[in-house]
Amino acid sequence: MSFKRNRNRDLESRLRNERPRPDAELVDTIVASVSRTSAVARPRSLRIAFAVASVGILAALAALGGVSYAASGVTHAATAVKHVFVSDKAEQARQNTAFDVLSSLTPASTSAGDQYLPPGTTPSQAVTNFESYVVNADKTLNNTIDCSKLAGAAKAACLKKKKELADLQAALSTRLNVAVGKINSLTGPKLNTVATLLAIHLQQEQKLADLQAARRASCKSTTFKKAHPATCAKANPTVEAAERLKLGQLELAELEGLLGALGA
Amino acid sequence: MKRDPLANPEPLIRRVYAYAAYRVGHGPDADDVTSETFARALRYRESFDPKKGEPVAWLLGIARRCIEDARMEPVAELPDELPGAGELEGDAIERIELRRAVAGLDARDRELVALRYGADLSARQIGEVLGERTNTVEVALHRALGRLRAALEDEPGGRPGEAPAGSPVSETFGLRDS
Numbered sequence: 001m002s003f004k005r006n007r008n009r010d011l012e013s014r015l016r017n018e019r020p021r022p023d024a025e026l027v028d029t030i031v032a033s034v035s036r037t038s039a040v041a042r043p044r045s046l047r048i049a050f051a052v053a054s055v056g057i058l059a060a061l062a063a064l065g066g067v068s069y070a071a072s073g074v075t076h077a078a079t080a081v082k083h084v085f086v087s088d089k090a091e092q093a094r095q096n097t098a099f100d101v102l103s104s105l106t107p108a109s110t111s112a113g114d115q116y117l118p119p120g121t122t123p124s125q126a127v128t129n130f131e132s133y134v135v136n137a138d139k140t141l142n143n144t145i146d147c148s149k150l151a152g153a154a155k156a157a158c159l160k161k162k163k164e165l166a167d168l169q170a171a172l173s174t175r176l177n178v179a180v181g182k183i184n185s186l187t188g189p190k191l192n193t194v195a196t197l198l199a200i201h202l203q204q205e206q207k208l209a210d211l212q213a214a215r216r217a218s219c220k221s222t223t224f225k226k227a228h229p230a231t232c233a234k235a236n237p238t239v240e241a242a243e244r245l246k247l248g249q250l251e252l253a254e255l256e257g258l259l260g261a262l263g264a
Numbered sequence: 265m266k267r268d269p270l271a272n273p274e275p276l277i278r279r280v281y282a283y284a285a286y287r288v289g290h291g292p293d294a295d296d297v298t299s300e301t302f303a304r305a306l307r308y309r310e311s312f313d314p315k316k317g318e319p320v321a322w323l324l325g326i327a328r329r330c331i332e333d334a335r336m337e338p339v340a341e342l343p344d345e346l347p348g349a350g351e352l353e354g355d356a357i358e359r360i361e362l363r364r365a366v367a368g369l370d371a372r373d374r375e376l377v378a379l380r381y382g383a384d385l386s387a388r389q390i391g392e393v394l395g396e397r398t399n400t401v402e403v404a405l406h407r408a409l410g411r412l413r414a415a416l417e418d419e420p421g422g423r424p425g426e427a428p429a430g431s432p433v434s435e436t437f438g439l440r441d442s
Contacts, residue, residue, distance in 0.1 A: 011413050015366075015381035018359045020285030026295055027277050030302045034273045230292050 117199045123183050123191060126198040127255075131176045133205060134248030138169045141241035172252065179255055182264035190262045197258055201251045208247055212240050269312040269319035270305060277302065279320055279383045280327050286366055286378035287331055297334075301327040321393050324383055328393075365415045373408035380405055 117126050142165040147158035183194055212235075218224045219232035233239075270276070277298060284297035304326050312322050366377055379390045387401045394401070 011409055011416075012381065014358075014362055015377065016384070018362055019282040019382055019384075020290040020294065020363070022277060022281035022295070022298060026281070026298060027274060030277050030299065031273050033306065034270045034302065230295075233292060 117195055117202070123186075123195045123198055124180050126195070126202070127176060127180050127183060130198070130201065130248070130251070131173065134172055134176075134245065134252065135169055137241050137244035137248055138165055138172065141165060141238065141245055142169075144238040144241060172249075175252060175256065179252070179259060182259045186262065186264055190264070193262065194255070194258060197255060201255075204247060204251065205244075208243060212243065267312070267314045268309065269314075269322055270302075270309055273302070276320055276323055280323050282382035282384075283324055283378045284327055284331070284382075286363075286382040287374060289367060290363060297327055297330050300330045304330070317392055318389070320383060321385070321389055324379065324385070324393055361416065365412055368415055369408065369412060372404070373411060376401070376405050376408050377412065 117123070121129075142162055145158060145162055145165075147155050147162065150158050183191070186194060215231065216235045219228075219235040225232045234243075280301050281294055281298045284301075285291075285294040288294055288297060301323055305323055308326075312319065316322070366374060369377065375394075376390065379385045379393060380387070385393065387405065388398045390396075390405075391398045391401045
């Protein structure tokens with residue numbers, strides 16, 4: 001009896017001592033999201049609307065495996081991707097801003113050019129373009145999911161997912177049409193505020209595209225792929241579409257929140 | 265003043281991750297479950313009621329739903345390339361064997377092990393999460409440990425109870441390293 005009890009204790013010790021631990025990068029990213037949300041839980045203002053949504057955007061981008069726009073240069077893809085996607089505690093220690101993507105997302109610290117839509121683009125046109133972005137992401141994701149080789153519960157789950165994506169596509173279009181109607185009712189400073197948000201969204205979408213391209217490029221290297229299998233598992237059209245869709249959904253929620261705050 | 269369940273997030277992240285990893289395997293799926301759990305917790309943090317339990321129990325309830333939503337199954341952990349015995353530290357081999365054995369348990373046993381040794385909940389807390397009596401949980405845990413030990417002892421150095429090669433979610437959406 002005593003022998004059996006001791007063996008149980010040994011096994012319990014092993015289960016505790018060898019319990020899986022999260023990557024430091026995952027912990028840091030979630031802690032940053034939580035801290036940032038706590039910091040902005042204050043009375044409403046338009047800046048708050050941007051900041052709160054930025055937390056969601058951070059989460060979406062964090063799904064890429066870690067975010068640091070300090071390494072925004074994607075010219076040297078492998079270096080940039082390693083810096084952006086892979087934990088580097090020494091580098092993070094040198095750069096306290098390693099995970100502070102939020103500061104680059106808020107209007108106050110975004111460069112002036114990023115706060116304006118491309119010349120000649122109206123806010124409602126920008127929303128129409130945004131509709132293409134998010135709806136195409138949904139379509140692409142749906143098209144890349146092939147249920148034909150699955151069977152049983154897995155096939156049912158796969159088909160359910162495809163149905164959900166098809167339903168989501170219709171729902172997104174409806175919500176965007178409502179948003180366009182509301183934007184068309186706005187004028188003056190309120191319209192400018194919406195335009196600022198849409199311009200920032202455009203910037204986020206471009207950054208996401210850059211990061212995805214850099215990840216793809218780096219993962220062509222066998223050495224990089226071997227060293228960072230989890231990161232490279234995401235370098236495929238399905239995950240990329242899912243990332244775009246997630247970002248698009250967050251942006252739409254943010255736009256709707258802002259329109260509500262503006263009384264549109 | 266309402267208590268913030270996420271006031272000290274780091275230990276909570278570690279406990280949720282360990283729970284998720286024992287449930288669905290150490291790696292990207294556990295990362296996803298942990299991220300999604302905290303994303304939902306941030307969204308619904310106002311709904312946390314301290315009278316109903318500790319923040320960790322609340323978060324684990326969310327994590328369980330995330331796993332159910334994704335219909336995740338455990339995947340035995342494999343290194344990228346299996347080295348020869350001499351090339352891998354003994355403790356690393358043992359760790360991998362242990363995780364494989366946990367992944368080979370049935371869903372009920374795995375849930376109990378994950379809550380007890382991953383999330384570090386007491387039997388009473390597990391009972392609250394699962395809606396069961398403490399005694400029932402204690403007995404079930406004891407039996408689960410017995411089955412785990414048997415799996416480890418039956419196939420020393422082997423792959424006891426090796427789990428399916430890929431979960432429906434991972435296979436469908438290509439989210440796992442090969």
